[in-house]
Amino acid sequence: QVQLVESGGGLVQAGGSLRLSCAASGRTFSSYAMAWFRQAPGKERDYVASISTSGITTNYADSVKGRFTISRDNAKNTVYLQMNSLKPEDTAVYYCAAANNGRYYLRGLTDYDAWGQGTQVTVSS
Numbered sequence: 001q002v003q004l005v006e007s008g009g010g011l012v013q014a015g016g017s018l019r020l021s022c023a024a025s026g027r028t029f030s031s032y033a034m035a036w037f038r039q040a041p042g043k044e045r046d047y048v049a050s051i052s053t054s055g056i057t058t059n060y061a062d063s064v065k066g067r068f069t070i071s072r073d074n075a076k077n078t079v080y081l082q083m084n085s086l087k088p089e090d091t092a093v094y095y096c097a098a099a100n101n102g103r104y105y106l107r108g109l110t111d112y113d114a115w116g117q118g119t120q121v122t123v124s125s
Contacts (some may be wrong), residue, residue, distance in 0.1 A: 002026040002114050004096045009119030012086055016123070020081040022096030022116055030074040033104035035112060036081045038092035038121075045095065047107040049081065059105055064090075086123045093118040 008020040020036070035050035049060045049070040058070050069082040079096060097112035106112075 001100070002029060002032060002098050004098060004114055004116035006094065006096050006116040006119040009094060009121045011122045011124065014086060014088055014123055014125050016086050017082070017084045018086065018121060020083070020094055020096075020119060020121070022079045022081075024077045024079070024098065026077070028100075029077040031102060032098040032100055032114075033102045033106075034070075034072055034079040035097045035099070035104070035107075036070060036079075037095045037097055037109070038090075039095070039118075040089075040092040043092075045109060048094070050104045050107070051079065052104040053102050057104060059107075061107075083121070086121075088123045088125045091121060091123050093120050 003025040006022050036048040037045050038048050039045040051058045051070045055072045067085045072079040095118045096116040098114040099112045
């Protein structure tokens with residue numbers, strides 16, 4: 001099973017950009033579908049985006065479509081989340097997740113087998 005470590009979070013003004021990274025250990029990274037979730041204070045953890053094993057196909061939550069881009073580099077065992085036009089409501093802890101069944105289109109928490117520790121993103125108004 002992969003182990004995941006996120007980085008790249010921070011404080012940014014509304015309208016700004018951040019790029020999150022998630023580094024995975026293990027030699028089977030390319031067989032995992034990958035996703036990003038986020039959890040705002042006092043709220044449930046919500047799906048943000050996911051990507052197929054090859055990186056060709058992506059899915060997004062409606063709230064981030066057109067602003068966020070998920071990508072992966074299988075040679076570097078890393079998945080990214082480029083976040084543009086950030087809004088205060090994007091403030092949350094962002095988590096990377098991996099699904100060993102390769103089903104990138106799944107959006108439930110229990111569909112993913114491994115999780116990172118999270119990275120804080122704060123967007124000021």
